[in-house]
Amino acid sequence: MSVPSDMDHKDAFAALQAVCSDVIIALNGSPNSSHGDYTDRILGVMRQIQEHGRSVEPLITGFTSVYHHFDLDAETPGNGYRTLVKVVLSCTTHITQKARYIASNCSGPFFRMEHNAAEMEAYCSALCQLRALLYLAQGLLNDNAHGQLLSQEEGGLSKKFVQEYISMHKACFYGRCLGFQFSPSLRPFLQTVVISMVSFGENYKKQQTGLGIAALSFFTSGKYVMDPELRGSEFERITQNLDMQFWKSFWNITETELLSGLCRIASSVVQVNLTLTVPGEALSLPLASDPSLSVSVLPPVAHWGPGPVNMRLISHTLRQGQDSAELLAFSRPEGPQLSLPVTFNRQTSPLSPCLLIHFHGGGFVAQTSKSHENYLKSWSKDLNVPVLSVDYSLAPEAPFPRALEECFYAYCWALKNCHLLGSTAERVCFAGDSAGGNLCITVSMRAISHGVRVPDGIVAAYPATLLTTDASPSRLLTLIDPLLPLSVLYKCIDAYAGTGSQTIQPAMQLDTLAALGHDTMKLLNSITQRANTWFLSLTEQKEPSLPSSTTSSNGILTSAPRTEDRPQESREYPENFEPIRSRCLVDLQTPCTPIMKNPFVSPLLAPDNLLKGLPPVHLVASALDALLDDSVMFAKKLRNMNQPVTLSVVEDLPHGFLSLVQVCKETQEASDICVKRIREVLQQEEPSPAHRQPGLN
Structure with missing residues (x-):
């Protein structure tokens, strides 16, 4: 796994600080600075990014000095600590590139102040949440034995990680920042998957088979293309709240004759x-x-x-x-x-x-x-x-x-x-x-x-x-992964372990072309209404912030749950830091059964x-x-x-x-x-x- 050298990551954070300062100077002298609220939002987010960068850099330095001890061998560099460093540096690189664009173009007549404010706020939120993951990983590093990646302590950080997953804001990773850590050629595909999943979730449990839901979902997907914040918040809700049957139905869409025939x-x-x-x-x-x-x-x-x-x-x-x-x-x-x-x-x-x-x-x-x-x-x-x-x-x-x-x-x-x-x-x-x-x-x-x-x-x-709930540095990525969120991983483990389920002999799958005729009448009956709703949603005025978010005094979008919704203070975070919290709270059931420790599981x-x-x-x-x-x-x-x-x-x-x-x-x-x-x-x-x-x- 190719990772930057110690000097490279220091250069990356120096570049981040410098370009944030460039943006602040450029905006203060820009003729577009009259765009009051949006200018203030960008200025505020740049100062916040600088603060995150100053705090994250020593954490990254600490990990880069020790993460080689967790590799299989010198010829096979790869472990969760390296991955966290890689993801954080990928995020800072994206921020640096976007900030350079703002510094160079903010004075231009075609510069979109609102769009760029939203972009930087999303990546600032992502950097904040990644900073929280680094603190959690630091706890793993301190508690685990030398070379041990998995926390097998009863309770401990594994339990705290579940609590953090429930309460931490994750929507930013499924909206504008979706897939930033992956190969650029994969990002359009990931966006398609997430939009499809959110649209599918909106139509879930209607009286349709999987193919019918997929067809109806087409007409609800437009608003999630146009509104990344709505897409992110809805994806967060779906991953934490919808049941296993939803995931089975969605993943099995590829089994339909129509889609598999195209593949x-x-x-x-x-x-x-x-x-x-x-x-x-x-x-x-x-x-x-x-x-x-x-x-x-x-x-x-x-x-x-x-x-x-x-x-x-x-x-x-x-x-x-x-x-x-x-x-x-x-x-x-x-x-x-x-x-x-x-x-x-x-x-x-x-x-x-x-x-x-x-x-x-x-x-x-x-x-x-x-x-x-x-x-x-x-x-x-x-x-x-x-x-x-x-x-x-x-x-x-x-x-x-x-x-x-x-x-x-x-x-x-x-x-x-x-x-x-x-x-x-x-x-x-x-x-x-x-x-x-x-x-x-x-x-x-x-x-x-x-x-x-x-x-x-x-x-x-x-x-x-x-197949246990033990934490590890790479498993911390389930907080930001669009394909393997922690709640979905736990649902799969829980299902395979058989916790609380009644086993029945599986019925034959119905999602075939034979089901298309059954779906057609319902599809035709609702197609006009769905299409009208979709086109109306494209023309409605959108709020610039997340539905469950408020704007802080420095202009940064933050989720602001009630005090009683916040988890107890964790020793993993310094006194002056708290990750962004989500209003999309759920009582995530942690699988717990001896079967999970069966060697054949x-x-x-x-x-x-x-x-x-x-x-x-x-x-x-x-x-x-x-x-x-x-x-x-x-x-x-x-x-x-x-x-x-x-x-x-x-x-x-x-x-x-x-x-x-x-x-x-x-x-x-x-x-x-x-x-x-x-x-x-x-x-x-x-x-x-x-x-x-x-x-x-």
């Missing part, structure tokens, strides 16, 4: 894309330690008893077995698309010695292999191997351990039936992202505990290795004997991901056990970057790193005997 246009063409349903029947596999003996693998049974397991087979090339009647007997139709034309005169390639088994992300609560098939198609083409992606049952309807049981069963079924999948399974690699990365590790641990052959390697992208807590038999583990993390420290600490644990492990940290990308592979070149390059690691696993010359047991015909 499919840009994806690689494959000859095989089959959805399979495998009945739950007991399997017999050779024992890894003694192939002359066998071990019985039972079907998944948690919560509602034995049931089938769904999978998707993707193969760039049609191989032997993939067009067999035996495999096609497991296939199921998927919408209007026929996954594999049955043509018996088609030429088939021989069986591949390799097989890639994939577990998708989605927080254990949403998405399927369909959401991830675009990059899986590319992987199958680049690696020239069949890919089997497992569509495990989702929480909260199917909490732990149902997903783990289904993924393990799918792996065992694949070993036994690899000849149907176009492979001899001489070399098998697990791959997964986020929740899927967790399952790559835990399924391998389950294979060890059952005596079944383990895969030849694991490639896990930004995996969740610790949180593999970072697994005993050595379960991790000792793991194959080589390749972790691919993002420097700006809230779960970065999960990967760093898991890599450290494996290395301390002399287990083979690598860690790659990519720059400027958010959590979930594999699903964004078609958005920009940076996400494609990150995907290429995953492909490189998978190729290393599949092309290793001599897998160990315990790892290599060909599938049974």
